[in-house]
Amino acid sequence: MTKVTAPAVLAAKGTRKLAMLTAYDFAAARLAEAAGVDMLLVGDSLAMVVLGHEDTLSVTMEEMLHHTRAVSRGAENALVVADMPFLSYQVSVPEAVANAGRFLKEGRAGAVKLEGGREVLPQVRAIVAAGIPVIGHVGLTPQHVAALGGFKVQSKTAEAAARLLEDAMALAEAGCFAVVLECIPAAVAAVVTKHLPVPTIGIGAGADCDGQVLVFHDVLGLYDRFLPKFVKQYAKLGDLAVEALTQWADAVRNGVFPGPEHVFSMAPDAYAAFISRIHTDATAAGPEATKGDPA
Ligand code: KIV
Numbered sequence: 001m002t003k004v005t006a007p008a009v010l011a012a013k014g015t016r017k018l019a020m021l022t023a024y025d026f027a028a029a030r031l032a033e034a035a036g037v038d039m040l041l042v043g044d045s046l047a048m049v050v051l052g053h054e055d056t057l058s059v060t061m062e063e064m065l066h067h068t069r070a071v072s073r074g075a076e077n078a079l080v081v082a083d084m085p086f087l088s089y090q091v092s093v094p095e096a097v098a099n100a101g102r103f104l105k106e107g108r109a110g111a112v113k114l115e116g117g118r119e120v121l122p123q124v125r126a127i128v129a130a131g132i133p134v135i136g137h138v139g140l141t142p143q144h145v146a147a148l149g150g151f152k153v154q155s156k157t158a159e160a161a162a163r164l165l166e167d168a169m170a171l172a173e174a175g176c177f178a179v180v181l182e183c184i185p186a187a188v189a190a191v192v193t194k195h196l197p198v199p200t201i202g203i204g205a206g207a208d209c210d211g212q213v214l215v216f217h218d219v220l221g222l223y224d225r226f227l228p229k230f231v232k233q234y235a236k237l238g239d240l241a242v243e244a245l246t247q248w249a250d251a252v253r254n255g256v257f258p259g260p261e262h263v264f265s266m267a268p269d270a271y272a273a274f275i276s277r278i279h280t281d282a283t284a285a286g287p288e289a290t291k292g293d294p295a
Contacts, residue, residue, distance in 0.1 A: 002077065012210070020201055021041070022214070024043075024049075055142065081113050090116075183230070214232075
């Protein structure tokens with residue numbers, strides 16, 4: 001597989017489907033890389049599935065950078081996309097450019113993603129002008145969870161669907177090389193995909209999108225707090241992990257682990273010298289030091 005770049009993702013529109021998966025650390029990046037995933041999104045879902053927060057709002061730039069660096073170290077060919085966390089781009093355009101730049105400069109990502117429609121166009125234009133590839137994100141935008149009143153399906157009315165299409169088109173015109181469509185009716189996503197000149201990456205947006213993204217922990221059954229309707233679990237690694245860890249803890253309690261194959265040996269003469277040295281040292285230190293010596 002050759003290195004996936006933002007222009008390569010753009011060129012995939014209409015020619016092949018794109019697979020994007022979230023990753024938050026080196027090990028996950030290596031696994032996804034071995035599976036031939038095109039893009040690794042260091043999603044702000046990190047806040048929920050790794051850090052245990054209720055939503056994505058609390059994760060910081062420093063936390064996102066820390067995990068982006070780890071993913072970049074594990075990604076050989078996949079394009080690493082760093083998710084810009086809440087309030088890292090909304091406050092001002094210069095701050096948005098500076099923070100986006102940190103993901104490439106310090107995190108070694110190849111692109112950033114940010115949430116929102118027409119209200120974030122100045123930020124998108126400025127980040128793209130700085131030479132940083134951007135992915136847009138419309139539909140359910142989890143950073144707006146408070147305003148939306150929860151994680152709900154979006155664009156269910158004709159007006160809302162038309163607004164979403166306009167937002168997605170504006171993001172593409174502003175320079176986004178792909179747009180994530182989250183939690184919208186499949187029929188709306190199909191229309192947006194048809195109109196947009198850049199790939200759509202769907203999550204809960206049906207099969208007609210140009211690509212799909214899911215959360216690593218959801219695909220593998222590693223997050224048990226909440227399973228959205230749009231997730232298909234391809235494995236139940238959480239159950240397997242609990243089974244394995246229970247066996248290990250039982251083996252420790254029963255004295256079965258570690259076995260002889262897990263320990264390091266010492267030459268018998270070295271051991272004998274060690275024991276005799278303990279006794280010599282203890283005797284030389286006087287009667288007080290030998291108190292309680294079991295030997
Ligand atoms: O943070 C994330 O995981 C995301 C995807 C769900 C698109 O933004």
